[in-house]
Amino acid sequence: MNVAYVPIPKDLTKVRQKLILNLTKRQVICFSGGALIGVPLFFLTKNVLPGSMATFLMIFAMMPFFALGLYEKNGEPLEAVLRHIIESRYLRPRRRIYQTQNIYALLEKQARLENEVKAIAQGNKQKAHRKRKAAD
Incomplete structure (x- = not known):
C-alpha cells in the first residue's frame, strides 16, 4: 500500500497562489510587461544592430521587469525595498537624535x-x- 505524503509548510504566510506555469499573478504580470517591451525592441533593432547586440539590448530592457517579478526580501517586493532605501538615504535625515x-x-x-x-x-x-x- 503506497501512501502519498504532501509537505505542508508551517508558515502559511509564505504560501503564494500559483496562476500559470507555476508562476504567481505578480510574476505573470511582470514577465508579460517585460515581453511587451523586449520582443518588439528586438525586432525593431535586429536589422539595425548585429544580432547579438539586439539580443543583449532586449535582455537588458527586460531585466528590470524580471527583477520586479522575482526579487523579494523579508516578504516585500523590490519596489518596496527600493522605496525604503531611497527614504533612508535621501529623504529622511541621516542622523536621528534619540530623545x-x-x-x-x-x-x-x-x-x-x-x-x-x-x-x-x-x-x-x-x-x-x-x-x-x-x-x-
Missing part, C-alpha cells in the same frame, strides 16, 4: 510646583490671620 523624557525630572518639577502652591496658600492664610488679629 527621551526623564520622568523623574518631571516628577520633581511637579513636586516643586505643588510646594510652591502650598507656600502661597499658607502665606495667604497667614496674611488673612494677621489682618483679622489687627482688626480685633
Whole structure:
C-alpha cells in the first residue's frame, strides 16, 4: 500500500497562489510587461544592430521587469525595498537624535510646583490671620 505524503509548510504566510506555469499573478504580470517591451525592441533593432547586440539590448530592457517579478526580501517586493532605501538615504535625515523624557525630572518639577502652591496658600492664610488679629 503506497501512501502519498504532501509537505505542508508551517508558515502559511509564505504560501503564494500559483496562476500559470507555476508562476504567481505578480510574476505573470511582470514577465508579460517585460515581453511587451523586449520582443518588439528586438525586432525593431535586429536589422539595425548585429544580432547579438539586439539580443543583449532586449535582455537588458527586460531585466528590470524580471527583477520586479522575482526579487523579494523579508516578504516585500523590490519596489518596496527600493522605496525604503531611497527614504533612508535621501529623504529622511541621516542622523536621528534619540530623545527621551526623564520622568523623574518631571516628577520633581511637579513636586516643586505643588510646594510652591502650598507656600502661597499658607502665606495667604497667614496674611488673612494677621489682618483679622489687627482688626480685633
